[in-house]
Amino acid sequence: MDLVAGILEGNRRALAKGITLVENGEPEKYRILAELHPHTGKSMIVGVTGSPGAGKSSLVDQMTKFYRKQGRTVGVIAIDPTSPFSGGALLGDRIRMQDNTLDPGVFIRSMGTRGSLGGLSRATKEVLTLFDAFGFDVIIVETVGVGQSELDIMDTADTVVVVLTPAGGDIIQTLKAGIMEIADVFAVNKSDLDGADRVVSEVNKTLDLSHGEWRPPVVKTITLDGTGLDELLAEIDKHREYLISSGNLEILRQKRLxxxxxxxxxxxxxxxxxxxxxxxxxxxxxxxxxxxxxxxxxxxxxxxxxxxxxxxxxxxxxxx
Amino acid sequence: MDLVAGILEGNRRALAKGITLVENGEPEKYRILAELHPHTGKSMIVGVTGSPGAGKSSLVDQMTKFYRKQGRTVGVIAIDPTSPFSGGALLGDRIRMQDNTLDPGVFIRSMGTRGSLGGLSRATKEVLTLFDAFGFDVIIVETVGVGQSELDIMDTADTVVVVLTPAGGDIIQTLKAGIMEIADVFAVNKSDLDGADRVVSEVNKTLDLSHGEWRPPVVKTITLDGTGLDELLAEIDKHREYLISSGNLEILRQKRLxxxxxxxxxxxxxxxxxxxxxxxxxxxxxxxxxxxxxxxxxxxxxxxxxxxxxxxxxxxxxxx
Structure with a gap:
């Protein structure tokens, strides 16, 4: 089977093989990535990040379902920090996503860090190229929002969703992690809990003090029943429209290349x-x-x- | 003022200047680090890591006080992830450490990431060289325990203390972050809260399944009143004795060089x-x-x- 042709035809087995090849750093990966490159640049790339425990995985799960309802195909790259010793990813969170994985319009891949500094962001970018060439309408990249390599990975997204919760100190932790300022859209998740409105107003106060040309909207979400998910997806689309109309998407992508x-x-x-x-x-x-x-x-x-x-x-x- | 001579004489202003030089990546840093190198290798390097909110900063603060009581001098390198945009570290946590900073036997430095992947671990290693040459008995390196560059930084410590709390899901988060397996000593902090004993026994159960030649001890601590701090420091010393007697310290340091x-x-x-x-x-x-x-x-x-x-x-x- 020709991997490149397979991936371009939307063959899932070819995609899976390509990812393994990239993750293992096989030398032929460069030829494959080179041949796929002209077919990339079409997917919408959405980053989802936030403190541990903010419910990112469940939110990504719901976002995937809502994108599917809109008829859009979705590729998910979930980054689980792994032990430098075992090399294996802890996939607990992903088990819940079984529903989505049976859908041929969805492809989910968990990635480990394989112990090399910078290796994770490199492998993630390469898997993004594979996903993009495969033809997903939306690619979601999910990372734990603390740490430099995670910030680096978020740099590959067109639109970054920062997930907060009403839990005590969440905003402070987010500020400390340096992810407040990379947000294009805020999701206040678990917004059925006390304090959700306080978090929304705190974020808005912070934005009042400083924001760029694009002011990130703040959306309240509840993963369990899908509250706010339609609005969240609409805001992500709006951000993308802004990126295109302002010419910023082209600038971003050139810089990234x-x-x-x-x-x-x-x-x-x-x-x-x-x-x-x-x-x-x-x-x-x-x-x-x-x-x-x-x-x-x-x-x-x-x-x-x-x-x-x-x-x-x-x-x-x-x-x- | 000759920086190298100043640092070797224990001049704090020289040390501060050296750090600034290293952080700014001035070309002369290589000469200074080269001249200081023969005077390094004496400090005990202790890494402290754990999930956001585990109380690492307060624990490091108390550890510093207890080391001072033992008559040992302490250098602290605290790594606050910073915004890739502002470039500034959020120093809130450090404000509490004012007590320690008035003590000439203590030197505390917060470091930002300056936006470059790998840059933080490089700068941290260089500051470690400065601290070591300056002659601190103990150097504590504190990082948020999530993310690849943070794991990489912990690689520079002789003894790694992983801080847990009785808070729900803390062990799971720690496992996910891949820091469980890098622990030489566990501190169950905030151990006055419900569930501390459960955490201790869960950690011990995990260790029963697998541990190396050195089985990490689990110490309950309460930062507020210093409970468990003497024991924590004793266990860190024991781990160092083990490293020396087993020959592992020499192997570790050679690998690192x-x-x-x-x-x-x-x-x-x-x-x-x-x-x-x-x-x-x-x-x-x-x-x-x-x-x-x-x-x-x-x-x-x-x-x-x-x-x-x-x-x-x-x-x-x-x-x-």
Whole structure:
């Protein structure tokens, strides 16, 4: 089976295989992603983030159902931080989504971090490319809203939904996590609980103090019965219309494409250098001298930078 | 004032200046870090992590006071995730620490993420080098325990304290965040609340299923009145004794030094490449062709990799 043709034809097995290939970092992934690229850029990419316990997974589940009612197909990328040791994702939250997974218009993928800093955001971007080429109308990317790599991932979304709850201190935690300012739409979830209106007015007060050209709307949602879901989806569509009419969507996407190229080059260099470090006797000797405290890491790094001259061009050619 | 001499003499102003220099990424930082390096490796490095709201800041505050009672000096590196837009850290939690900051045996530094993935863990490692050379007996690194860069930072600690509370779902959140398995010591904080004993027994049940050579002890703490703090500090010391007697401390530190060198080389290459990308006409042309969708990012990255041959050695020499 040709993976590229399969994905473009909407074959789910091809998509699943493509994701595995990307997650495992197989070298052929670059050819596949390259061939798929001309077919991307059509999906609406929605990021959903918020503190642990805000009910993001259930909200994403409901959003998926409501998009399906509108006849739109949905791809979900759910990022579960995983142990650096086990390498496996805890999929508890995803079990509830069984309903949606039986629907051929929905594809859900949980991703682990695989222990490498930056690796998660790279793999997420690559899976986004696969989903986009596959032809989903909407792609939802869900992350726990704390931590730098999660902020980085939200950077790939056209519209970011920040999920809050009436729970004590939620706004403070959100402020601390730095996700308040990346919101395009706020969802105050579990809004049947006491204090929901207080949270709405606190968010609005914060927005009164400062917001950009687009003022993020604040929508009250209840995941259990779907309250506010139609409004939430409408606000997301409105934000997208704003992005298109203002020309910001094009600017965002151009910026992202440039960053993607830079990221790929850095990633390839990193792989190359890590491999070379393990093989190069001079580098091994320098590392040993650092371990023995005969040399400091900074001077050793400088020596390695000099030695790049002798081997980098060669291995740059090799890696092609 | 010579910064290096100042830091080695225990001059706080020199230390503060050094940190600013490192955080701003001034080029001279490498010289300073290189000169300080032979004087490092003496501090005990304790990581403190846990879900938002677990009371980490207050616990670190109390730990600091208890270490001071033992006559040990303490450096605290507190990592507040910040907005990628404002670039400023929210220092609310730190205000409570005023007591400690008036003590010349204590130095507290809050760090922001400055928006760059991987930048935070790099800067944290550099500040650790400064603190270590300054001569603190104990260095506490505190992070919000969710997210990949935070896991990466905890990798720099000799002993990791994972803070839990009796609050509902705290263990599940901790498991999801992947920090359960990096714990060397568990602190069940706010243990005056209902359910503390249940949390202790749940953690112990998890440990019964799997633990390494070192079985993490579980200590109940109450930050307000200092309950359990003596025991917590004793367990941290015991873990350090174990690390030393088993030879694991040396293995850990060697591994870290090697990673540090690799990290510095990659960081320098990244800076070099980013700068070069902005200046190189061929690269700019390739980026434009990607933006215009005439070329995919992967093929463009490959072309850039080839062009590295012509300019990388030269700029490698330049950056020295």
């Amino acid at each position: 440039k960053e993607e190229v830079t990221g790929i080059v850095l990633h390839k260099l990193e792989d190359m250098i890590t491999l070379r470090f393990q093989q190069d006797r001079q580098v091994q000797g320098l590392l040993e001298s650092v371990v023995n405290r005969e040399q400091d890491p900074y001077t050793a790094a400088q020596s390695i930078m000099f030695s790049l001259e002798s081997w980098l061009p060669e291995s740059a050619a090799e890696s092609s | 090697k990673e540090e060198v690799t990290g510095i080389v990659l960081h320098k290459l990244e800076d070099m490449i980013t700068l070069r990308f902005q200046q190189d006409r061929q690269v700019q042309g390739l980026l434009e062709s990607v933006v215009n969708r005439e070329q995919d990012p992967y093929t463009a990255a490959q072309s850039i990799m080839f062009s590295l041959e012509s300019w990388l050695p030269e700029s490698a020499a330049e950056s020295s």
